[in-house]
Amino acid sequence: MSFQDLFPVDSLSVLQWQAMFPLLVLGAASVLGLLVSPIPRAGRAFAFASVSGGALLSLIGLSFMSFQDPVSVLDGVLYFDRSSQVFSFVILAVTLGCCLLSVGFDKREHLVAELYPLMGFSAVGMIGLVSSRHLMMLFISLELMSLAVYVLVSMQRRSAEAAEAGLKYFLLGGAASSVFLFGVTLLYGTTGTLELSALAQSAQGLWQGQVPLLFALGLCLIAVGFLFKVGAFPFHSWVPDVYTGASTPVTGFMISGVKLAAVGLMLRLGAEIFALPGLLESHGALSQVLSVVTALTLIVGSLLGLVQNNVKRMLAYSTIAHTGYLLLGFMALTVGGQAAAADAIASYSVIYAVMNLGCFAVLTLVNPEGHDDLMLKDLAGLGRSRPVLAFALSVFLLSMAGIPPTAGFFGKYYLFLSAVSSGHIALTVLAALASVVSAAFYIKPLVVMYMDQPQDGVSAPSPRWFGAGLVVAITLVLTVVLGMLPAWVSHLL
Amino acid sequence: MNSLLTYIALLPLATAVLILLLPSALTSISKALALFASALVGVLSLYLWLHFDPQHALAFAVKAPWLPALGINFELAADGLNLPLVLLTGLLTPLAILGFWNHFPEDLKAQKHWAALLLLMESGALGTFLSQDLVLFYASWELILVPAYLLIGIYGGEQRRAATLQFFFYTFAGSLFMLVGIASLFYLQTAAGAEPSSSFVALQKLKIAFDGEGLASLASAQGLLFLAFGAAFFVKAPLLPLHAWLPATYRQAPGIVTLYLAAILSKMGTYGILKVLIPLCPQAVQAYSPVLMGLAALGIVYGALLAIVQTDLKSLIAYSSLSHVSYVLLGLFSLTEGGMGGALIQMLNHGIIIAGLFFVASILEQRRGSLLLKDFGGWSQATPVLAVCFFILTLGAVALPGTNGFVGEFMILVASFKASVGATVLAGLGVILGAVYMLQLYQKTMFGPLKEGDKPSDASFLEASFLTLLVAAVIGIGVAPQSFLERSQEAVHAVRSRFAEPTSAAWNTHSDQAVVSKGV
Incomplete structure (x- = not known):
């Protein structure tokens, strides 16, 4: 008996090591960050340097790689291709951005130095989530990402609201994860494999015109898992509380990073399994449920956003509405015209990450000190006191509303296009209506910033942190340039 | 001069960005910079107008790939349809800036915002008119929204x-409905097996189904597209009953913005x-034409x-604008060459007249500090220049022969009479009512005794120059409309040829003038 039979795993090739470079570097940097963070006084600086350095290094490494031929490690446990590269790239950039915009804020709000390594760990989970085709690895990555974020959310230790948000997110998220895991076991039970392409193959062999109930049930449970993570109706109730309770840079991290990774997961599962021919046809109810979920997500997000006075809470509802647009793309993905729909979702989520990161960078700068929430009225007079910040925030909000020449316009246009092409006309019209409604609350901060006077005559002082300013500048340029030259996004993908 | 149109469309945009980036030491030149850039655009658009050859369908065309995967191009061209409007926008903008020179806010920072936002609006309008690509059209169309919103919201009335x-x-x-419509067009293209393209030329080749009777036809592909695009255009124009935003917006906007909103x-x-x-929806428009004419x-x-x-x-002027734009709509929906041609020249005319009227209103408001009619009276004695210019503008607005308003309204009414007698009779009633309110307006402000303590000063040199040029245009187009009509004839004919029926002969104004002389 040869050793090869005893330990039937090939050594990793150079190419595979290369592909894993970002994961390994960021993972190591996060561990290092964790080790240096207890150092008195300098801990924050060291942790920041370690994690952001790791993220930057991975980012540079990643941009030199080419995944024309996908690289698979351990039969798809890790699987690197163009799409995973793009998602990982944006995740790393978002992580770097969030590290940058926490500098200064962390000290003022007494956040512990572990903030940075936790972001790093979460990002490792996210990268795993977008570069795996193996259900178990997907689950582990999901948990790695989420566990770090649970802690991040409740990091503002003296705030009861943050603790509540953390607990709420932890309990609900844990429940959603277990539902996801249960779905995975059902799929494994019916097909005998956890690797997605093998699973798809064996599933297609399973049914002749009739999909087994257990398989469909498993899919539903998995869908619950990712619908929870992206904050779709009816699993959206945690979103406003958690996004409001978490400290502003962390909310930015969740809204642009965690969301992006969850969309990556949704995209992969959608393209590999939900789009299997004959699946949704034989379970007509499944696609009806998806349409209803999409419609209600759009409605809930845009209508409830209207009545918010808390800026972060308003943006939380806005992300629910954005989830609705993404689900619209997901519906298109499952019907056919796959490549186009996948591109639409990917470009939209990239654009979405950019504009939200920028938005939260501005909010970090104008956030009042202490545990007070940022209310709409706090923005009054910002147009005069900090014209550049006000202008940037306006651009980000207009981009979220989808007004040209900002990037958000083309993102939304791509999604509408893919939805209409797959025949979901009624849903697209609903999405257009929801856009009008949500434009109502995107325009609110503009009104307040430019047209209102601050209550006591002077605007609240806002710090001039370099990191956050840099993030604002970069995302602002990206939002405008991608809006004017949309072909760049497609080149990137 | 192949890049002429690129300059026309993008020069204001580039200048707006430049103005926004001006260091604070140089803010004082923002107004002058805006005037300079828009004047340059004005000269270019005049050049375009003079060198336009009506036989050449898409003149001075520019085309560069923008988003090739979806067949979206940066495509501009001048044709008979957009030519008068480009001229209007190109010339009116610098003149309005000049006329309003002393009406700009005192604060230099505010001046900078005004200058930049106005140029953004100009760029959006020119882009919308010149664009030969639907997505570019949409993007330019939306470019207007935010500057207009900010100008009204920050500097508007109470x-x-x-x-x-x-x-x-x-x-x-x-x-947004238009956006959904654009997306559907792509879908229809791919469904028909054609390469996706948002160029107007390519889109017009598309056969879009239209069937069903009455309201049911709205559910056909063309009916839905009609609703989607109609939603955008009918609101902007506006067509009754989508006009509800207009009175408040025109009333609250600062003078130059109201002028821009109404005129351009x-x-x-x-x-x-x-x-x-x-x-795009010829059959749908044809089927709904009676209703649309009725609404107009x-x-x-x-x-x-x-x-x-x-x-x-x-x-008052805001509602008069609603009334006058409805003439344009009446002409368009009559779907005759005469009606559409008349509508086209009436767009230009209305732009000139309404700009003048709102400008007069701004002068009156600035001098008196009030907009209420009861605070005015007897100005003709004190402000002769203003009074004369205002009078000629009023005549243009009531469409007296010899003014530009007459040419357009007459062509429209003659053409629409053939399409719908009922709607035309109603519109004719509107002509009489129009005379009532315009003359009332003139009488209440200019005649009678001066109100106590009112010492109005006449139009300043800049204001008077602007008004004189507008008045010259009112009379000039009224006397010699052919130079405008002949440039648009071919293009309107091409639009008309989207319908199966033979064209009507009401286009040529020489024959119209014959009718007039008989009538008079």
């Missing part, structure tokens, strides 16, 4: 907030109908009636 919100939602809702932005709606809606005629009378009962100047 109730500006409600006005801006109404303005924003009406227009944005309309635009409302033309984007009517131009959209001519350039996009009718060519109602708009004429409704606007006129409400104008009569207004107590302040700006609201």
Whole structure:
């Protein structure tokens, strides 16, 4: 008996090591960050340097790689291709951005130095989530990402609201994860494999015109898992509380990073399994449920956003509405015209990450000190006191509303296009209506910033942190340039 | 001069960005910079107008790939349809800046915002008119929204907030439906096996199904597209009953913005109908033409009636604008060559006249500090220049022969009479009502005794120059409309050829003038 039979795993090739470079570097940097963070006084600086350095290094490494031929490690446990590269790239950039915009804020709000390594760990989970085709690895990555974020959310230790948000997110998220895991076991039970392409193959062999109930049930449970993570109706109730309770840079991290990774997961599962021919046809109810979920997500997000006075809470509802647009793309993905729909979702989520990161960078700068929430009225007079910040925030909000020449316009246009092409006309019209409604609350901060006077005559002082300013500048340029030259996004993908 | 149109469309945009980036030491030149850039655009558009050859369908065309995967190009060209509007926008903008030179806010920072936002609006309008690509058209169309919103919202009157919100939602809702319409067109193209392209030329080759009787036809592909595009254009124009945003917005906006909204932005709606809606949904427009003409005629009378009962100047002119734009719509929906040609020249005419009227209103407001009609009276003695110019503008507005208003309204009414007698009779009633409110306005402000303590000063040199040029245009186009009509004839004919029926002969104004001389 040869050793090869005893330990039937090939050594990793150079190419595979290369592909894993970002994961390994960021993972190591996060561990290092964790080790240096207890150092008195300098801990924050060291942790920041370690994690952001790791993220930057991975980012540079990643941009030199080419995944024309996908690289698979351990039969798809890790699987690197163009799409995973793009998602990982944006995740790393978002992580770097969030590290940058926490500098200064962390000290003022007494956040512990572990903030940075936790972001790093979460990002490792996210990268795993977008570069795996193996259900178990997907689950582990999901948990790695989420566990770090649970802690991040409740990091503002003296705030009861943050603790509540953390607990709420932890309990609900844990429940959603277990539902996801249960779905995975059902799929494994019916097909005998956890690797997605093998699973798809064996599933297609399973049914002749009739999909087994257990398989469909498993899919539903998995869908619950990712619908929870992206904050779709009816699993959206945690979103406003958690996004409001978490400290502003962390909310930015969740809204642009965690969301992006969850969309990556949704995209992969959608393209590999939900789009299997004959699946949704034989379970007509499944696609009806998806349409209803999409419609209600759009409605809930845009209508409830209207009545918010808390800026972060308003943006939380806005992300629910954005989830609705993404689900619209997901519906298109499952019907056919796959490549186009996948591109639409990917470009939209990239654009979405950019504009939200920028938005939260501005909010970090104008956030009042202490545990007070940022209310709409706090923005009054910002147009005069900090014209550049006000202008940037306006651009980000207009981009979220989808007004040209900002990037958000083309993102939304791509999604509408893919939805209409797959025949979901009624849903697209609903999405257009929801856009009008949500434009109502995107325009609110503009009104307040430019047209209102601050209550006591002077605007609240806002710090001039370099990191956050840099993030604002970069995302602002990206939002405008991608809006004017949309072909760049497609080149990137 | 192949890049002529690129300069025309993008020069204001580039200057706006430049102005926004001006260091604070140089803010004082922002107004001058805006004037300089827009004057340059004005000269270029005049050059374009003079060198335009009506036989050449798409002149001075520019085409560069923008988003090749979806067949979207940066494609500009001049044709008979957009030529008068480009000229209007190109010339009116610098003149308005000049006329309003001393009406700009004192604060230098505010001046900078005004200058930049006005240029952004100009760029959006020119882009909308010149674009030969639907997505570029949409992007330019939306470029207007935010600057207009900010200008009204920051510098508008007391109730500006409600006005801006109404303005924003009406227009944005309309635009989003247009966006869905554009997406559907791509879908129809791929479904028909064609390469996706958003070029107008390619889109017009598309056969879009139209079937069903009455309301059921709205559910066919063409019916739905009609609704989607109509939503955007009818709001912007506006067509009754989508006009609710107009009175408050015009009333609350600062003078130069109201002028811009009424003179240029409302033309984007009517131009959209001519350039996009009718060519893309010919059968739908034809089927609904009676209803649309009815709504337009109602708009004429409704606007006129409400104008009569207004107590302040700006609201009165706002409603008069609603009434006059409805003539344009009436002409467009008559779907005859004469009607559409008349509508086209009436867009230009209305732009000139309404700009003059709102400018007069601004002068009156600035001098008196009030807009209420009851605060005015007897100005003709003290302000002779203003009074004369205002008078000629008033004559243009009531469409007296010899003024430009007459040419357009006459062509429209003759053409629409052939299409719908009822609507034309109603519109004719509007002509009479129009005379009532315009003459009333003139009489109440200019005649009678001066109000106590009112010492109005006449138009300044800059104001008078602007008014004189407008008055010259009112008379010039009224006397020699052919130079405008001949440039548009071919293009309107091409739009008309989207319908199966033979064209009517009411186009040529020489024959119209023959009718006039008989009538007189």
